[in-house]
Amino acid sequence: MNEKSGWGDYILYLLGAVVIIILVRDIYVIARLPQEAQQGAIFKIIFFHVPVAITAMIAAAVALVASVLFLITRNFRYDALAVAVTEVGLAFLAANLITGSIWGRIIWGQWWAWDARLTSALVCWILYAAYLMLRRAVEEPTQRATFAAVWSIFSFIDVPIVIFSIKWWRTQHPQPVFWGGGSFPPDWKAVFLWNMLAMVLLAIVMTVVRVRQENAQRELDSLRRTAHAM
């Protein structure tokens, strides 16, 4: 891949190490926190469930901006960023859906409820998975990037629905802790924010690695074209 990126590699490794340190510390701290009075230990899943959800939503917003910028500039760097951040966001959203489902099995007595929040989040996951499938279906690079950018912009329509569904409709999904009139004890809030930071940093590291792979893929395609032409 890019051999000139020595400093970039060091920063990336450093960020990765910081993420691992924060997460290991957080797992230790979370395990030692007392149980929540009503829900018991399962409540602690919120320390992962919510940060991965927020990270996935940030990833969708970055994909939207990158897709719009690609359509304006036709610069493939933005296309690489859009695909990278979408793929990473999809992994985080999958983790969010599954941790939420496990929480629901204990608190609601069922794995899944077709309420507005859960359904819109699942639709969001399917839309962004379709984005990646669409990219595989189109061969020509410019056409592929254009179609994908348009699909990414269309898919983003679902993101505000996911976020505000708990405000707009009566849902089985609970209201958010911070944004729904609830609160955490200060030490819980600190752990939550540290975990949030760790998840965002992890997503940044993954996205940078994925962008590099996308650039390498373009280099490979170009080499293949040269080989065919010779």
Add this chain to the structure above:
Amino acid sequence: MHLQSIPLLFAQIATPDDIVREAARLQRNYEFLSYGLTIAWVILVIYVLFMVSRGRKLKREIASLKAMLEDRR
């Protein structure tokens, strides 16, 4: 009248069966928490491994194509 916390109220009215049931509920709670966190991490680790393997494959293909092009030149 002061409202008592649920665990305190529970301790006052609980029968031995209730305590066994509550202990089982807490155990199940911990089990599901560990399943949730394990699955979340497994998903992210699988994705990282997938990225590493894709990166290695790309490096290998680029190196072999470059070598082939050098030979042809």
